[in-house]
Amino acid sequence: MDDFLAARSQMALSLGFHIIYACIGMVMPFFMAVAHFRWLRTNEAAYQNLTKAWSKGVAIFFATGAVSGTMLSFELGLLWPQFMEQAGPVFGMPFSLEGTAFFIEAIALGFFLYGWNRFNKWFHWFTGVVVGISGLASGILVVSANAWMNSPAGFDVENGAFVNVDPIAAMFNAAWFTQALHMTIAAFAATGFAVAGVHAFMIMRKQNVAFHARALKIAASFGAVAALLQPLSGDLSAKDVAQRQPAKLAAMEAHFHSQEAAPLIIGGIPNEETKEVDYAIEIPGMLSFLVHGNFTGLVEGLDKIDPAHLPPVTVTHFAFQIMVGIGMFLVLVSLLYFGTLWRKKIWLNNRLLLWLFVLATPLGFVAVEAGWVVTEVGRQPWIIYGVMLTSDAVTPMPGIAYSFYLFTAIYVSLSLIVIFLLYRQIKMVPHLYDTSKKEIHS
Amino acid sequence: MAYVVITFLCLSILLYLLLGGADFGAGIVELFTSSKNRSRTRETMHHTIGPVWEANHMWLIIAIVILFVGFPRIYSVMSVHLHIPLVILLLGIIARGTAFVFRHYDAVVDEMQVLYNRIFAYSSFVTPLFLGILAGSVIAGKIDLQATDFLSAYVYSWLHLFSIAVGFFTVALCGFLASVYLIGEADTTSDKIRFTRKAKSMNIAAVACGALVFVAAALEGIPLVNWMFGSAISLGAVMAATLSLVLLWYWLSQGKAKKVRVLAGFQVSMILLAIGHPVFPDFVLLASGDNLSLLQHQAPHSTMQALGLALLIGSVLILPFLFYLIYSFQKKAPGYTH
Numbered sequence: 001m002d003d004f005l006a007a008r009s010q011m012a013l014s015l016g017f018h019i020i021y022a023c024i025g026m027v028m029p030f031f032m033a034v035a036h037f038r039w040l041r042t043n044e045a046a047y048q049n050l051t052k053a054w055s056k057g058v059a060i061f062f063a064t065g066a067v068s069g070t071m072l073s074f075e076l077g078l079l080w081p082q083f084m085e086q087a088g089p090v091f092g093m094p095f096s097l098e099g100t101a102f103f104i105e106a107i108a109l110g111f112f113l114y115g116w117n118r119f120n121k122w123f124h125w126f127t128g129v130v131v132g133i134s135g136l137a138s139g140i141l142v143v144s145a146n147a148w149m150n151s152p153a154g155f156d157v158e159n160g161a162f163v164n165v166d167p168i169a170a171m172f173n174a175a176w177f178t179q180a181l182h183m184t185i186a187a188f189a190a191t192g193f194a195v196a197g198v199h200a201f202m203i204m205r206k207q208n209v210a211f212h213a214r215a216l217k218i219a220a221s222f223g224a225v226a227a228l229l230q231p232l233s234g235d236l237s238a239k240d241v242a243q244r245q246p247a248k249l250a251a252m253e254a255h256f257h258s259q260e261a262a263p264l265i266i267g268g269i270p271n272e273e274t275k276e277v278d279y280a281i282e283i284p285g286m287l288s289f290l291v292h293g294n295f296t297g298l299v300e301g302l303d304k305i306d307p308a309h310l311p312p313v314t315v316t317h318f319a320f321q322i323m324v325g326i327g328m329f330l331v332l333v334s335l336l337y338f339g340t341l342w343r344k345k346i347w348l349n350n351r352l353l354l355w356l357f358v359l360a361t362p363l364g365f366v367a368v369e370a371g372w373v374v375t376e377v378g379r380q381p382w383i384i385y386g387v388m389l390t391s392d393a394v395t396p397m398p399g400i401a402y403s404f405y406l407f408t409a410i411y412v413s414l415s416l417i418v419i420f421l422l423y424r425q426i427k428m429v430p431h432l433y434d435t436s437k438k439e440i441h442s
Numbered sequence: 443m444a445y446v447v448i449t450f451l452c453l454s455i456l457l458y459l460l461l462g463g464a465d466f467g468a469g470i471v472e473l474f475t476s477s478k479n480r481s482r483t484r485e486t487m488h489h490t491i492g493p494v495w496e497a498n499h500m501w502l503i504i505a506i507v508i509l510f511v512g513f514p515r516i517y518s519v520m521s522v523h524l525h526i527p528l529v530i531l532l533l534g535i536i537a538r539g540t541a542f543v544f545r546h547y548d549a550v551v552d553e554m555q556v557l558y559n560r561i562f563a564y565s566s567f568v569t570p571l572f573l574g575i576l577a578g579s580v581i582a583g584k585i586d587l588q589a590t591d592f593l594s595a596y597v598y599s600w601l602h603l604f605s606i607a608v609g610f611f612t613v614a615l616c617g618f619l620a621s622v623y624l625i626g627e628a629d630t631t632s633d634k635i636r637f638t639r640k641a642k643s644m645n646i647a648a649v650a651c652g653a654l655v656f657v658a659a660a661l662e663g664i665p666l667v668n669w670m671f672g673s674a675i676s677l678g679a680v681m682a683a684t685l686s687l688v689l690l691w692y693w694l695s696q697g698k699a700k701k702v703r704v705l706a707g708f709q710v711s712m713i714l715l716a717i718g719h720p721v722f723p724d725f726v727l728l729a730s731g732d733n734l735s736l737l738q739h740q741a742p743h744s745t746m747q748a749l750g751l752a753l754l755i756g757s758v759l760i761l762p763f764l765f766y767l768i769y770s771f772q773k774k775a776p777g778y779t780h
Binding site: 056059060063064066067068069070071073074076077078081082084085086087088089090092093095096097098099100102103104106107108110111113114115118119163165166167168395396397398399403406410414417421424425427428432 | 492494497499500502503504506507508510511512514515517518519520521522525528529532533535536539540542543544546547548549550592595596741742744745748749752753755756759760763764767770771
């Protein structure tokens with residue numbers, strides 16, 4: 001493995017794991033706050049127990065999110081020093097604000113986790129809400145920094161140096177809003193379905209049903225609302241990408257040739273030799289419609305891109321298809337869920353719905369990862385779109401492959417431990433959290 | 443604004459050493475505690491450090507962000523030439539951060555706890571060791587930007603007697619800070635006596651390691667003596683730190699926990715001042731003598747302006763809550779349920 005590939009793989013791996021920890025750490029506090037609110041309002045012990053059970057999850061994911069985020073702040077320099085040296089002063093603004101948001105989150109989490117019975121109960125609840133809000137803010141800020149790499153702004157290049165730096169303009173670059181919106185909704189959808197799926201599984205096993213049913217309802221409602229909103233944000237993103245990064249859109253769609261009335265390509269295997277997509281379903285004019293709002297508009301294809309700057313088409317296209325496919329599936333489950341609620345069906349007995357939730361447990365995160373692959377791989381070979389090549393940014397230090405193996409081992413073992421811990425949390429529900437049996441007796 | 447940013451950088455490094463250091467130190471204390479007292483130490487630690495440890499960790503992130511936004515050249519040189527110790531530092535941070543949470547939030551208490559505890563204690567030793575090694579390498583003047591072979595470019599830049607001595611000195615300081623901090627948090631008299639004894643031995647270790655740093659500097663040809671005794675401010679700081687040792691031992695024997703805590707913080711700050719002042723405004727000393735200065739290698743004006751403002755606004759938002767957090771958990775919990 002050469003150093004460049006190793007550096008890219010290590011970065012991909014680190015972000016790939018961090019994105020999961022960060023999404024859960026960012027969204028779960030909201031579930032926790034809702035359960036907590038219910039408890040304060042209804043005084044129902046099950047909600048208090050649910051809040052406590054989820055708060056353990058929040059603590060675990062906050063910690064893993066924080067350390068993997070710390071790793072990333074070092075890895076940016078360890079792997080891409082030339083990039084950071086030039087770009088740091090330009091796109092660093094959201095990172096400095098993120099520091100504040102993250103600090104507030106850490107303080108609020110200290111209050112929340114250790115504050116039981118110490119403070120006014122509504123103050124205590126509020127600290128939990130602050131954990132969620134500041135987490136969300138830091139997520140949005142980090143995405144805004146990434147958006148700058150897709151849509152560089154706030155500087156000029158003169159003789160290879162970045163001059164006329166305007167960090168505020170860089171932060172509010174053209175891509176920040178659509179990217180942050182898409183990522184935030186994705187985090188809610190993925191975490192909502194992941195948490196709901198775990199509880200659905202326990203309901204199907206008829207264990208601590210009262211406890212898990214309350215949990216499922218909160219998580220599924222968040223996830224379902226987000227899943228239904230996501231296609232709208234996806235449409236905004238696609239239009240935005242078409243305008244700013246035609247190469248990325250063309251790779252997503254495996255759109256090899258510029259054409260008017262461009263068809264939407266669904267599925268298929270892009271053949272980079274013949275520049276055709278084999279076995280695909282084509283909807284005539286649909287891509288033009290999605291990009292321009294009419295069925296005849298010209299959509300730029302990969303043929304318009306300098307061959308030296310072509311993004312990898314197959315990976316981007318597959319990742320995009322996976323993301324959209326899963327998104328549609330989650331929309332379907334969401335509709336079914338709300339339909340069941342609306343018709344006042346006893347959804348606990350609806351095994352099909354519960355099965356669908358179980359099936360969806362990992363899917364939201366698969367979609368998040370796929371979407372992230374679209375954003376990052378679709379931008380290649382640029383680290384700063386149109387300005388700096390990824391290969392020019394890599395560290396001169398040799399032997400990065402070893403570093404990649406080391407970090408792979410760490411992330412894999414970290415994830416195994418987290419899964420192990422969550423398994424133990426769930427296993428302990430009957431002993432620690434579920435009081436429904438006691439309720440029945442009393 | 444450059445000075446505002448530099449002040450925040452120095453402040454976050456100092457606070458990371460003091461608060462994060464006490465945090466690391468707690469693990470070091472655990473490592474050097476006999477097995478029969480270990481679980482009691484752990485208990486005290488969890489109550490004192492649990493609520494604040496995530497916040498302590500933030501000072502490092504702030505320092506890193508200030509470096510890459512405000513002083514990107516310095517950040518990039520460190521990232522390239524100190525790659526290996528930075529990676530080991532990272533491993534330590536990951537291991538201890540996660541082990542701490544795992545051991546306190548695992549729903550089941552069984553033999554896994556032994557593993558978490560072991561990871562926590564060992565990584566609490568390794569992390570400040572490499573933090574110290576990094577600090578030592580930054581001022582040792584052994585980083586050679588022209589070096590072409592692997593060893594000179596990426597290994598000898600940090601692997602030398604001086605940085606290792608600074609590493610052990612840092613470990614001892616962290617252990618000292620933590621034991622001093624824990625005295626005030628101990629629930630029983632026997633714990634108090636134990637932590638006092640620990641504070642004394644850690645203090646002796648720190649003084650011994652401090653002496654080693656001077657020996658190593660002499661062997662490596664680093665003008666540490668000139669720095670420490672060359673200017674009035676450094677000399678004053680060294681004197682203040684040394685003289686206050688007498689007071690420290692007196693208060694330790696009197697059991698004045700709070701006063702000792704303040705004094706320990708003061709001593710560590712003085713040590714940092716004594717070394718930081720003569721080196722400033724240089725931040726990374728290079729073999730060529732062409733040092734990386736915080737004033738010469740700052741980001742463009744507009745960035746420094748924005749960064750300074752962000753830090754000022756951030757501190758207005760953060761500091762009151764942080765003080766309230768620390769203040770709230772100083773009082774013993776009435777109904778601790780976690």
